[in-house]
Amino acid sequence: MHIFKSTKLVIPLLFWVAIMQTAYADDRLVKIRVDGLACSYCAYGIEKKLMKLPGVKHVDIDLPNGLVIVTGSDKLKLDPEQLRKLFEDAGFTFRAIVRDDGRKAQ
Structure with missing residues (x-):
């Protein structure tokens, strides 16, 4: 009886995790190094x-690391010049789009 009650809770949780993973599977992740972010x-x-x-x-x-992490759809296109202008207009300094290993993207 105890196992049955636990299963009732676990199955919906696993279903929810599977749905969330599918929803974000096609998302793009872009990391942007920026100077001047303090608060x-x-x-x-x-x-x-x-x-x-x-x-x-x-x-x-x-x-603390001066990173802006953007999650977007497959339609997400972030141009370095566009980002430079956006950050400079806001009073910050755009440095680079960063790869997952921390190096500057080409």
Whole structure:
């Protein structure tokens, strides 16, 4: 009887995990190195600007490491010159789009 009750909880949880994994499977992840991000207010301003770009779904800011992490659809296209202007207009310095291994993207 005890096992049956546990199974009732586990199966919906596994179903939810499978759905969430499928929903984000096609997302692109882009990391952007930026200088000048110092507080959550700065982060919020950048998040608002990036969320207006086509294909952007979510933005995370890693303040200590100066990284902006953008999650987007397969339609997400972030041009370095576009990003340079966006960050400079907001008072920050765009450095590079970074690969997963931390090196500058070509």
